[in-house]
Amino acid sequence: MKTLLIVAHGSRRESSNEEVRELTARVSDNASLAVDEVVVAFLEFASPSISTAMNNCLAKGADEVVVLPYFLSAGNHVVEDIPRAANAVLEQWPEKGVTILPHIGANVAMAQLISGSC
Amino acid sequence: MKTLLIVAHGSRRESSNEEVRELTARVSDNASLAVDEVVVAFLEFASPSISTAMNNCLAKGADEVVVLPYFLSAGNHVVEDIPRAANAVLEQWPEKGVTILPHIGANVAMAQLISGSC
Numbered sequence: 001m002k003t004l005l006i007v008a009h010g011s012r013r014e015s016s017n018e019e020v021r022e023l024t025a026r027v028s029d030n031a032s033l034a035v036d037e038v039v040v041a042f043l044e045f046a047s048p049s050i051s052t053a054m055n056n057c058l059a060k061g062a063d064e065v066v067v068l069p070y071f072l073s074a075g076n077h078v079v080e081d082i083p084r085a086a087n088a089v090l091e092q093w094p095e096k097g098v099t100i101l102p103h104i105g106a107n108v109a110m111a112q113l114i115s116g117s118c
Numbered sequence: 119m120k121t122l123l124i125v126a127h128g129s130r131r132e133s134s135n136e137e138v139r140e141l142t143a144r145v146s147d148n149a150s151l152a153v154d155e156v157v158v159a160f161l162e163f164a165s166p167s168i169s170t171a172m173n174n175c176l177a178k179g180a181d182e183v184v185v186l187p188y189f190l191s192a193g194n195h196v197v198e199d200i201p202r203a204a205n206a207v208l209e210q211w212p213e214k215g216v217t218i219l220p221h222i223g224a225n226v227a228m229a230q231l232i233s234g235s236c
Contacts, residue, residue, distance in 0.1 A: 004236050008190070016191035019223065026229035033233050066236045072126070072190060072222075073134035101235055104190075105137065109231050111144035115151050116227065117219055118122050118184045 003062040004035040005053055007082055008070040010042030017046040020070065035066060043077055043085075050085040054098075058089075064097040072105035119182075121175040122153040125168055125200055126188040128160030135164040138188065153184060161195055161203075168203040172216075176207075182215040190223035 006027070008020040021040055028038040041053035048056070054065055067086050069078045083100055090098050104110070124145070126138040139158055146156040159171035166174070172183055185204050187196045201218055208216050222228070 004232075006232065011191060011193055013191075013193055016193050019191045023223070023229055023232070027232045030229065030233040034236055068232060068235055070190060070232075072188060073129060073131075073137045075129055075131055075134050104232065104235070105141070107231055107235060109234065111141055111148065113225055113227050113231055114122075114124065114141070114145045114186060114188075114222065115148040117186055117222070117225060118152055 001037075001060075001062045002035045002064045002066060003057040004033070004038045005050070005057065005065050005067045006038065006040045006070050007050060007067055008040065008042050008046075009077065010044045010046035012045050014046075017042065036062075043081060050082065051089050054086065054089040055092075058093050058096050062096070064099065067098060067100045069101070069103040071103040074103055074106070078103045119155075119178075119180045120153045121180040121183050122151075122156045123168070123171055123175065123183050123185045124156065124158045124188050125185055126158065126160050126164075127195065128162045128164035130163050132164075135160065155180070161199060168200065169207050172204065172207040173210075176211050176214050180214070182217065185216060185218045187219070187221040189221040192221055192224070196221045 006024050024038055024040040039053050041048050041050045069082050071078050086098050124142050142156055142158040157171050159166050159168045187200050189196050204216050
């Protein structure tokens with residue numbers, strides 16, 4: 001079983017966190033998805049944390065967690081904090097796997113998404 | 119003449135700012151684009167500012183600036199800072215127009231972009 005974990009920064013503004021939760025639900029509704037479930041985690045200001053979310057998924061039977069940093073550019077959170085948090089959880093589950101995807105801003109389709117906005 | 123202004127937060131990490139500049143160049147290369155030019159501005163930590171970028175475009179002959187907040191969620195920067203900065207510039211150019219698009223995280227295609235990542 002494979003889980004997609006969307007990791008967002010998190011905001012003091014609860015409506016921003018809710019926006020990411022709703023997006024996660026929309027991704028989860030996509031029938032052609034290559035994973036079995038989609039969950040969200042936040043680095044700061046909102047729950048669940050990466051640790052809580054990953055442990056939940058792994059305890060429920062996920063064999064692999066695919067982590068998508070929902071960030072537009074590769075700052076410290078993307079380069080250091082997210083991999084460190086994910087790998088720390090994985091140390092407790094040596095038989096499981098984690099894949100950390102490039103942050104969403106690095107997706108080659110982002111230019112197309114922007115072009116279609118205007 | 120119509121200009122797309124991509125407004126990013128800006129980072130102390132220059133490689134993050136460069137990433138947004140490169141993305142802007144890729145958007146600009148899109149032949150089917152509905153605008154005449156694409157430029158970038160930053161709220162903090164990088165240049166040009168919204169004011170400088172918009173004034174440059176308008177002085178060069180743009181009649182309308184379409185502002186795309188390159189943010190994943192609707193925090194204060196999206197809700198208040200970007201519209202305020204754009205409207206302040208427009209007060210100096212009463213014959214010109216500005217359209218502020220929803221932030222990129224609100225684009226309905228974002229769920230599809232995420233789904234395609236994994």
